[in-house]
Amino acid sequence: MNVLPGILHSETFTHKAVIPHDGLTRLLEKVYAAKGWDFRDYKRSTLSRRLSKLLHSSRVSSCKEYSRILDHDPSEYNRLFSAFTIKVSEFFREPEVFDVIEKVLRDEFSGAPAKAWCCGCAYGEEAYSLGILFSEQMSRKVLSESRIFATDIDCEALEQARRAVYREEAVQNVPRGLREKYLMPSDGLHRVGAGLRGTVRFGTLDIVQNHSIRGVNILLCRNLFIYFNKALQEKVFQKLDYALKEGGILVMGKAEVLPGPYADRYTPVVRGLNVYRKNR
Missing domain, CATH: 3.40.50.150 (Vaccinia Virus protein VP39)
Structure with a gap:
């Protein structure tokens, strides 16, 4: 196939923060509209965990801030895509x-x-x-x-x-x-x-x-x-x-x-x- 602090002022970012559902929904809709990548029915817990790490490494504290990064630097979409589709494999796995x-x-x-x-x-x-x-x-x-x-x-x-x-x-x-x-x-x-x-x-x-x-x-x-x-x-x-x-x-x-x-x-x-x- 493989994270969001939020949009409201109360959605203060911490590395282990629970990502607000509506904030994640808006981000996924933005990604779908801009790139055609449809993560909207992926498990929210997995996406939230991975996006949380990405926001932490990007030094932003909310979805709104991260959305601005996407607007100003479209190449960031590729980084987001990679975060959502982490791959673990090897020859003859299992x-x-x-x-x-x-x-x-x-x-x-x-x-x-x-x-x-x-x-x-x-x-x-x-x-x-x-x-x-x-x-x-x-x-x-x-x-x-x-x-x-x-x-x-x-x-x-x-x-x-x-x-x-x-x-x-x-x-x-x-x-x-x-x-x-x-x-x-x-x-x-x-x-x-x-x-x-x-x-x-x-x-x-x-x-x-x-x-x-x-x-x-x-x-x-x-x-x-x-x-x-x-x-x-x-x-x-x-x-x-x-x-x-x-x-x-x-x-x-x-x-x-x-x-x-x-x-x-x-x-x-x-x-x-x-x-x-x-x-x-």
């Missing part, structure tokens, strides 16, 4: 989840092409991890016919994903053999090899406002729903459900739950990992 995906690929797609979608791909670590599994489990012909799409709302994150250069801590879960095969040392960092880069197609997509990809066999959307309120979760999940083929695999974050109206359409592949198969 390896046991990728063990399940690997088994699905080995059992069901070793001889047949697959279409995968990483929704909210951040800096690309998850998508490249999936690319490694595709490369390991599929023949060259099947791999050439398969597709991995990786989308995010954040254009800067996508540019970093396309550059495909990572620090050591991002690749610590990659086994040595796979590291040597798919990653190249580069000035103390790790660069994804051209072959693996070619398995992933990155693109900008705001899942809140845009249509979803269609005909997907494996869909990863992890730790995005935790930022949405219940109504937005159901709205977005409707798009994911539409994207995923019957029998397809859905991977969500461990702290996330299937929206109630869709719970009977999915069966856990392995309980406790939030990996599901779509029944219908």
Whole structure:
């Protein structure tokens, strides 16, 4: 997908202040009108916490003051966007989840092409991890016919994903053999090899406002729903459900739950990992 002192004189800013609801609402409307970024149905507690830190670092004491900064320096919108969409990822994050995906690929797609979608791909670590599994489990012909799409709302994150250069801590879960095969040392960092880069197609997509990809066999959307309120979760999940083929695999974050109206359409592949198969 990932803070406001207020507008009234009584809304004195402190780093841990509770952000007034109306102040946050006005700011979110301003952002939507100016940039088209729709955070209005994101969880207010998360946005308030992140905006509070941003205001603190900007040395302003109210939403009104921060709004003036946005007016005088439009580049500040990018800083606000980054604060709202903090990304935490790494290759093979929660390896046991990728063990399940690997088994699905080995059992069901070793001889047949697959279409995968990483929704909210951040800096690309998850998508490249999936690319490694595709490369390991599929023949060259099947791999050439398969597709991995990786989308995010954040254009800067996508540019970093396309550059495909990572620090050591991002690749610590990659086994040595796979590291040597798919990653190249580069000035103390790790660069994804051209072959693996070619398995992933990155693109900008705001899942809140845009249509979803269609005909997907494996869909990863992890730790995005935790930022949405219940109504937005159901709205977005409707798009994911539409994207995923019957029998397809859905991977969500461990702290996330299937929206109630869709719970009977999915069966856990392995309980406790939030990996599901779509029944219908």
